Amino acid sequence: MCFSASVSFGASALLAGTGVVALQKIESPKMFPFACTPILFSVHQLTEGFLWLSLQYPDWISWYRPALYSYLFISQAFWPFWIPFIVWIMEPDSVRKKWVFYFWCLGVITFIYILYCVLVSDVSAVASAGHIRYHVDYSSLYLKHILYSLPVVVPVFLS
Numbered sequence: 086m087c088f089s090a091s092v093s094f095g096a097s098a099l100l101a102g103t104g105v106v107a108l109q110k111i112e113s114p115k116m117f118p119f120a121c122t123p124i125l126f127s128v129h130q131l132t133e134g135f136l137w138l139s140l141q142y143p144d145w146i147s148w149y150r151p152a153l154y155s156y157l158f159i160s161q162a163f164w165p166f167w168i169p170f171i172v173w174i175m176e177p178d179s180v181r182k183k184w185v186f187y188f189w190c191l192g193v194i195t196f197i198y199i200l201y202c203v204l205v206s207d208v209s210a211v212a213s214a215g216h217i218r219y220h221v222d223y224s225s226l227y228l229k230h231i232l233y234s235l236p237v238v239v240p241v242f243l244s
Contacts, residue, residue, distance in 0.1 A: 088215050090141070092161040093134035100127035118171045125159070125167065126147065132156040133217070153210050156220065157203045165195035165236040172240040185240045192236035 104124030132155040139149035167243045169189035177181040206222035223229040 090134045090137035091129045092163065093137060093144040097127045097130035097134060100124070100130060115175050118167075118174055122167070122171060125163070129156070129159040132159065136210060136217065137212065140210065149210075153208060154203070156210075157208060157219065158200070161203060161221065161233075162196045162199040165192040165199070165233050168192070169236045172244045176244050181243050184243050188236045188240045188243070189231070195232040198232060199223075202229070207230055 097197050100123045104121065104127060107123055108117075109122035111117055132152050135148050136152035136156055137144040137147070139147075139152055166189075169185055169192045170236050173182060173185040173189050203221055208222075209219075209220045211218050211220075
């Protein structure tokens with residue numbers, strides 16, 4: 086959400102509620118990871134809310150590193166792994182399932198690459214004009230964008 090702590094916390098609450106409803110409506114075990122996705126995105130927004138607090142209020146500074154790394158883990162590394170995984174789990178067509186699996190493999194590689202970059206570089210975040218600016222030193226930002234986009238977008242369209 087990246088507007089304020091209250092917006093991030095509000096989005097987190099709405100997403101958690103959506104996830105609870107989704108979990109109650111699953112019709113097969115294959116749908117469970119998909120139904121969990123709003124809850125995972127809720128955690129994503131929750132960590133950003135705590136990051137906002139740590140950037141704006143000195144009393145919350147001890148939350149800065151845990152919130153920053155948690156947020157970057159979910160927003161940067163996790164989604165390229167998770168999105169093709171849930172599509173692969175639910176895909177009924179064997180040919181499309183095989184293609185989605187290849188993108189999931191690319192998502193695993195992306196997860197490892199981004200996680201490595203987050204853990205070894207000097208990461209930071211700064212609140213500015215209603216946004217949080219994140220800095221992670223990727224060896225190739227262009228490569229990161231491609232590696233991130235392909236497993237997150239293509240499997241959804243393939244399926």
